[in-house]
Amino acid sequence: MKAIQFKSFGSPDVLEHVDLPQPQADADNAVVRVMAASVNPSDVKNVSGHFEHTELPRTPGRDFSGVVVGGPQEWLGAEVWGTGGDIGFTRDGTHAEFIKVPLAALSRKPSTLSHAEASAIGVNFVVAWLGTMEYAHLQAGETIAVIGAGGGVGGAVVQIAKARGARVIAVDRHPLSAESPAGKLVDHYVPFDDNATQAVRALTDGAGVDVVYDSVGGVAFETALSLVKRRGRVLEISGTGKRRVEFDLIDFYHNETQLLGVDSAKLGVAESAPLMSALVEGFESGKLQAPAIAQTFTLERAREAYEAVAAGTRGRVVITMQ
Known part of the structure; x- marks a missing residue:
């Protein structure tokens, strides 16, 4: 062959x-x-x-x-x-x-x-499903902020979250294309800049979001922590531009934040199959594109x-x- x-x-x-x-x-x-x-x-x-x-x-x-x-x-x-x-x-x-x-x-x-x-x-939707559904247990009616929503994984998270019935805030350096599957679904767009935290807090009456899916990591890590509400969940899959990070540990434990790492590379082809099968209904029903x-x-x-x-x-x- x-x-x-x-x-x-x-x-x-x-x-x-x-x-x-x-x-x-x-x-x-x-x-x-x-x-x-x-x-x-x-x-x-x-x-x-x-x-x-x-x-x-x-x-x-x-x-x-x-x-x-x-x-x-x-x-x-x-x-x-x-x-x-x-x-x-x-x-x-x-x-x-x-x-x-x-x-x-x-x-x-x-x-x-x-x-x-x-x-x-495969890769994009499996890591998106693994974090959003298996680890964060995103529920209908919750609000999720997706950092890097314009990327492959971020776009998959947007779709899965909307299919779940969640409210989605896209956080990205650039607005999502209105023609992309994810761009058609987001409820709010917030530029990834120094005002991102303030903007997301304003959209959530100051409370913050239930879940942050940070597909960028590294340079976005501190921003991700700042967006989540008390006892909210933050998902990290990457370390773009910065492998080691610093954050305020007192703010972190006072907020009782749950920090979760997600690594689909740990799943072999056999272990990934149930997650691929879980995605089938979404694509066949048209909820996922x-x-x-x-x-x-x-x-x-x-x-x-x-x-x-x-x-x-x-x-x-x-x-x-x-």
Whole structure:
């Protein structure tokens, strides 16, 4: 089969378009013909050597959508989707014509999404769901502030929160596009600047929000803490621009703030499958919408796909196998 592989860390130039043996199904694993696979910023970081646990040589790629071609009879021909923090790192990933995954990783993709659209859901929506629903237990009627709402994860949080029945305040350096799925849903927009705390407090009668989902972290961390009400929940997934942070510990414990770290990379492809399955109803009912696909590339042009993501292309970048 054709696949992308890297044998050393570096820029997208280290990616090679190679022939590899096609994986075979066994008692515990199925084989999926990959129809489309997106490229995430974490895939680019993986190739560059950002993750110490990556084992070389490796086929990268976390997200996929495809068709089961090997495995239990009841799964043959099924259209599935998935993601995982192990595939592309400690086991070969999705930027290949076929991928071998545990049977527990199989999750039927929404019938309303094309393979390209389905391949662009995984990482962003899984970490969004994990934080919003599994950790913060966001409830209908609560208010959530999403820092970095214009990004991939932030946009997914906005959609999940609105589907849950929450009020959403988008906090971002720039207004969200009115044409984007998230931009159509936010209740309020607040610029991410020195006045963000005051603006959010004004929208909540001075109390603050129930939940803050901070998809930026680092430089946004202190702002995130300042937005939450007493006994509110703050979710952190990143450390942009600043790994170590300082904050007023007395204010923190007086407010009884709950601070939660969220890391979807800890979930392997099998552990991510239940979260992917939990998202299906939202996409099939129309409560959730696939993000815009900015560019598509063939597998032979994977380097260009990685370069586009590294350059900060807005919208999703997808590799198609057809």
